[in-house]
Amino acid sequence: MIFRQLFERESCTFSYLIGCDVTRKAVLIDTVKSEVDSYLSLLNALGLTLIYVLDTHTHADHITGSGKLRDATGAQTLLGEEAHSACVSQDLHHGDELAIGELTLTALHTPGHTDDSYSFILRNNQTTYAFTGDTLLIGSTGRTDFQNGSAVEQYHSIHNHLLNLPEDTLMYPAHDYNGRTVSTIGEEVANNPRLQVKDAAAYTELMNNLDLPNPKLMDMAIPANRACGEN
Numbered sequence: 001m002i003f004r005q006l007f008e009r010e011s012c013t014f015s016y017l018i019g020c021d022v023t024r025k026a027v028l029i030d031t032v033k034s035e036v037d038s039y040l041s042l043l044n045a046l047g048l049t050l051i052y053v054l055d056t057h058t059h060a061d062h063i064t065g066s067g068k069l070r071d072a073t074g075a076q077t078l079l080g081e082e083a084h085s086a087c088v089s090q091d092l093h094h095g096d097e098l099a100i101g102e103l104t105l106t107a108l109h110t111p112g113h114t115d116d117s118y119s120f121i122l123r124n125n126q127t128t129y130a131f132t133g134d135t136l137l138i139g140s141t142g143r144t145d146f147q148n149g150s151a152v153e154q155y156h157s158i159h160n161h162l163l164n165l166p167e168d169t170l171m172y173p174a175h176d177y178n179g180r181t182v183s184t185i186g187e188e189v190a191n192n193p194r195l196q197v198k199d200a201a202a203y204t205e206l207m208n209n210l211d212l213p214n215p216k217l218m219d220m221a222i223p224a225n226r227a228c229g230e231n
């Protein structure tokens, strides 16, 4: 397996390149439009053919590179069915399995940050990888106060799906604002302050009192991302 974690500084977004080293097929998760040329150079340097471009959800803080990458490579763009995006090649549904050559990525619907939030799970040899989008962040969770967010749904998404993964699952989020790059499910269970609540009601109380400002790009990013970053 070929794996690269990429970082866009302005929005502190992580993008992920996963490739099959046998078939040279690859997927990109959570791309940023301004970085598309660097993704294309990397794919070229590694001899990979991009077949899927996934977004974990409709982002409010950056513009996706999915449309530009699809036009450049012919890859399929995928986003959760709840996004009702007319431009995607295919909708994602809970439990969908995407083949990337000999690798399989499983999509889990993990709503709460947005109603169209998905996490992607990959098992390779003895290692499990979880790409958790903004559902579960390192030492935090994604806000739930806009884009049909729901603290109750997020609590259940995290506790019923993500925390059921093996403790040593490598957890890769869509963002980190403090320089961290990876965690494990076990570390998050032990240390993430948002997971130290007794039930969904206590979690909702915590999330309802965060009092966060809106993301800078929100008004233009959400409509643009429903159009694969191309309006």
Ligand SMILES: [Fe+2]
Pocket: 057, 058, 059, 060, 061, 113, 134, 142
């Ligand atoms: Fe987000």
